[in-house]
Amino acid sequence: MTASASASAPAAHLAQLNVATLRHPFDDPRVAPFVEMLDPVNAAADGAPGFVWRLVEEGAADATGLRPAGEDVIVNLSVWETQEALWDFAYRSGHLEVMRRRREWFERHVEAHLVLWWVPAGHLPSVGEALERLADLRAQGPSPRAFTFASSFTAAEATQHLQAAPPAV
Amino acid sequence: MKDIDAIAVLQDPVRRRLYEYVAAQGREVGRNEAAEAAGVARTLAAHHLDRLTEAGLLESGSRRLTGRSGPGAGRPAKVYTRARAERSVSLPARDYRTAAELLAEAAEQAGLDAGLCAAARRRGEALRGSATPCGDLEEAVEMLAARGYEPHLEDVEGVDEGATGAAAHVVRMRNCPFHAVAERFPPLVCGMNLALLEGLLGTDGPVRARMDARPGECCVVVETSKNNVD
Numbered sequence: 001m002t003a004s005a006s007a008s009a010p011a012a013h014l015a016q017l018n019v020a021t022l023r024h025p026f027d028d029p030r031v032a033p034f035v036e037m038l039d040p041v042n043a044a045a046d047g048a049p050g051f052v053w054r055l056v057e058e059g060a061a062d063a064t065g066l067r068p069a070g071e072d073v074i075v076n077l078s079v080w081e082t083q084e085a086l087w088d089f090a091y092r093s094g095h096l097e098v099m100r101r102r103r104e105w106f107e108r109h110v111e112a113h114l115v116l117w118w119v120p121a122g123h124l125p126s127v128g129e130a131l132e133r134l135a136d137l138r139a140q141g142p143s144p145r146a147f148t149f150a151s152s153f154t155a156a157e158a159t160q161h162l163q164a165a166p167p168a169v
Numbered sequence: 170m171k172d173i174d175a176i177a178v179l180q181d182p183v184r185r186r187l188y189e190y191v192a193a194q195g196r197e198v199g200r201n202e203a204a205e206a207a208g209v210a211r212t213l214a215a216h217h218l219d220r221l222t223e224a225g226l227l228e229s230g231s232r233r234l235t236g237r238s239g240p241g242a243g244r245p246a247k248v249y250t251r252a253r254a255e256r257s258v259s260l261p262a263r264d265y266r267t268a269a270e271l272l273a274e275a276a277e278q279a280g281l282d283a284g285l286c287a288a289a290r291r292r293g294e295a296l297r298g299s300a301t302p303c304g305d306l307e308e309a310v311e312m313l314a315a316r317g318y319e320p321h322l323e324d325v326e327g328v329d330e331g332a333t334g335a336a337a338h339v340v341r342m343r344n345c346p347f348h349a350v351a352e353r354f355p356p357l358v359c360g361m362n363l364a365l366l367e368g369l370l371g372t373d374g375p376v377r378a379r380m381d382a383r384p385g386e387c388c389v390v391v392e393t394s395k396n397n398v399d
Binding site: 088090091092093094096097099100102103108150 | 282283359360363380381384385388
């Protein structure tokens with residue numbers, strides 16, 4: 001990349017949120033196979049090429065205990081360097097096995113359950129911000145502000161929608 | 170170039186051998202190596218490899234085959250890999266790709282994973298016919314090659330196969346026959362693919378199919394059942 005290109009295009013990272021509605025309580029034996037896969041799959045994410053960050057509940061190994069979108073809805077919020085890196089992790093790693101069996105554990109969502117958006121590199125999205133993006137996608141359809149794998153936008157297309165990073169104190 | 174013209178380029182037997190050799194390696198291949206494999210002179214191989222590149226069937230790049238860089242590392246050599254683009258010809262024109270995508274989209278929206286997998290497993294079993302479950306990995310390689318999966322044996326690091334001390338192998342596949350649809354609906358179509366292969370190979374025989382996705386390959390790995398630890 002040339003110096004002028006890097007100066008005009010701020011570094012952006014791809015944030016993703018997905019929500020999943022549990023069919024049974026989290027400690028139900030029918031959900032146990034999913035719970036068993038959490039640690040290895042999260043470890044694979046942490047070591048995956050292009051991984052930047054994922055939401056973790058304080059004092060826990062994952063965010064399954066946080067229920068900001070409803071008592072029976074678990075959220076998965078993470079940040080990646082590129083869309084390709086996220087795609088390869090989601091669908092070309094041990095995570096695919098979790099996806100394959102999703103109907104055993106989760107209700108089918110009629111509305112969008114995954115949203116992607118660009119953030120300035122270094123910005124860690126809050127859960128509230130992530131749920132706003134999902135609401136945007138559900139209400140307006142895919143746009144540079146909130147999109148999906150099937151209808152994606154580049155960081156350049158989303159430049160004016162990049163949320164400003166919180167001021168450095 | 171139209172698909173039918175690109176495919177016509179493969180009619181030449183030397184070109185076809187070169188294409189098949191490069192495709193089977195799953196990595197960059199230099200001119201010397203390809204010439205040797207096809208049993209032709211280097212200049213003839215170079216001509217045909219460039220012809221295949223022009224037709225969009227191969228992609229070329231340059232790399233220092235010595236693995237060194239900087240002054241004294243030598244001139245970069247031209248290397249070839251199979252192009253990712255997909256070619257198909259149907260006479261008369263038919264469009265099964267769009268049909269597959271629409272059916273997958275509808276199945277995804279309706280949450281029909283279980284029904285699709287059941288149908289795929291039945292199809293796999295029907296393809297196997299009355300034959301017993303697949304006997305060993307060599308037999309699996311044959312069955313998978315016949316279905317276009319481009320299988321190859323791969324060593325499993327750190328695993329010894331019992332008392333023989335021989336390294337264990339698994340079958341991995343370079344090609345996903347459902348690639349275009351699998352990229353758009355991965356959990357649905359990859360799940361279907363696994364069920365199809367479970368039906369084809371059998372689920373309680375000496376070998377088994379398991380999902381073990383990696384970038385750039387089929388999502389399934391085939392291994393001997395005795396590797397199981399469950």
